[in-house]
Amino acid sequence: MDTPPPPAPHSTATPALHAQGLRKRYGTRVAVDDVSLQVAPGELLALLGPNGAGKSSTIAMLCGLTPADGGQVRVGGIDLAQDSAACKHRIGLVTQDLALFEDLTTHENLAVFGALYGLKGAALKTRAAQVLQAVGLADRGRDKPATFSGGMKRRLHIACALLHSPSVLLLDEPTAGVDPQSRNAIFDTLLQLKAAGMALVYTTHYMEEAERLADRIVIIDGGRVAAQGTLAELVRQLPATHRLDVLIDSGPALDEAAALQAQHRCLQGLVQQAQAGVRSATLHEGRWQLQLDDLTTGSAAVLQAVAGAGWRVRSLASGRASLEDVFLQLTGRQLRD
Ligand SMILES: Nc1ncnc2c1ncn2[C@@H]1O[C@H](COP(=O)(O)OP(=O)(O)OP(=O)(O)O)[C@@H](O)[C@H]1O
Numbered sequence: 107m108d109t110p111p112p113p114a115p116h117s118t119a120t121p122a123l124h125a126q127g128l129r130k131r132y133g134t135r136v137a138v139d140d141v142s143l144q145v146a147p148g149e150l151l152a153l154l155g156p157n158g159a160g161k162s163s164t165i166a167m168l169c170g171l172t173p174a175d176g177g178q179v180r181v182g183g184i185d186l187a188q189d190s191a192a193c194k195h196r197i198g199l200v201t202q203d204l205a206l207f208e209d210l211t212t213h214e215n216l217a218v219f220g221a222l223y224g225l226k227g228a229a230l231k232t233r234a235a236q237v238l239q240a241v242g243l244a245d246r247g248r249d250k251p252a253t254f255s256g257g258m259k260r261r262l263h264i265a266c267a268l269l270h271s272p273s274v275l276l277l278d279e280p281t282a283g284v285d286p287q288s289r290n291a292i293f294d295t296l297l298q299l300k301a302a303g304m305a306l307v308y309t310t311h312y313m314e315e316a317e318r319l320a321d322r323i324v325i326i327d328g329g330r331v332a333a334q335g336t337l338a339e340l341v342r343q344l345p346a347t348h349r350l351d352v353l354i355d356s357g358p359a360l361d362e363a364a365a366l367q368a369q370h371r372c373l374q375g376l377v378q379q380a381q382a383g384v385r386s387a388t389l390h391e392g393r394w395q396l397q398l399d400d401l402t403t404g405s406a407a408v409l410q411a412v413a414g415a416g417w418r419v420r421s422l423a424s425g426r427a428s429l430e431d432v433f434l435q436l437t438g439r440q441l442r443d
């Protein structure tokens with residue numbers, strides 16, 4: 107008999123976490139509207155969206171903290187509605203708001219969280235040492251979070267969520283108010299957890315975090331999934347591969363409204379010039395934002411149009427299309443409007 111092939115890395119028949127058609131309403135306000143997602147072991151899924159998009163509400167339903175008005179959550183194949191205790195044991199939650207006892211020591215904080223999962227004695231001591239090591243706080247066990255920086259508190263918060271060895275970790279904006287050094291330390295910890303096979307869901311409204319950390323990204327806006335895929339898949343949905351941002355000085359001759367109108371006309375002309383390869387052009391807060399097939403021909407056409415109108419370029423920035431362009435394309439807004 108042939109030996110079956112070994113499984114592909116990180117692949118599994120049963121996702122670590124699977125949510126289908128989640129819905130949540132607060133009074134008449136729909137917070138989450140038909141959100142489905144799944145995460146495999148060893149995968150980090152970013153849930154990216156602006157304030158009020160429904161990220162925290164989704165996280166709360168994924169871990170059974172808030173009942174869903176509709177839909178289903180399965181953790182390691184187990185239905186959350188059928189066996190919430192088994193599911194909650196498999197999930198670690200890092201809430202958006204810090205949940206620490208400021209006047210208890212780090213070890214005492216861990217003991218409180220451990221007690222929630224029946225961890226005590228030698229088993230608690232061993233796990234506490236492991237999780238503090240994982241978040242880079244191994245030497246701060248006797249100190250109180252009241253004496254920690256914002257970033258260190260966040261790291262202790264993550265340690266508390268890891269104590270019961272969950273297979274899925276939900277992190278709701280874990281870098282809010284964190285200095286760059288602690289942010290990098292948090293990223294290192296998450297990448298190690300991922301490499302060890304944990305499934306992670308990470309909510310953020312920072313595009314660069316999603317680009318840097320995520321295997322797959324779910325863009326959520328107004329409670330709905332606007333798009334999902336790998337960064338490369340999302341960027342491929344854009345009409346063009348490059349972006350050009352231009353700030354122009356249209357001189358003192360025109361008043362502001364007339365100047366903006368003239369710039370709009372110029373942008374429309376550029377999009378209509380087929381050979382320039384300008385796929386889209388918008389004016390956002392006085393800046394031109396263009397999507398181009400090719401930077402060389404596209405930017406030449408843009409500069410020619412600016413010079414032709416008798417204007418001057420104040421600044422110019424270019425690059426490959428990014429998640430920011432994807433969000434703009436999908437919603438017509440910047441993520442941080
Ligand atoms: N407990 C609640 N009662 C009433 N409305 C709520 C409640 N929690 C959230 N909402 C509303 O649901 C919507 C989604 O909120 P949610 O907190 O899930 O968004 P979010 O994406 O996490 O935002 P943020 O980035 O600001 O944390 C918002 O309109 C919010 O006002």
Ligand SMILES: [Mg+2]
Binds near residue numbers: 161162202
């Ligand atoms: Mg939130």
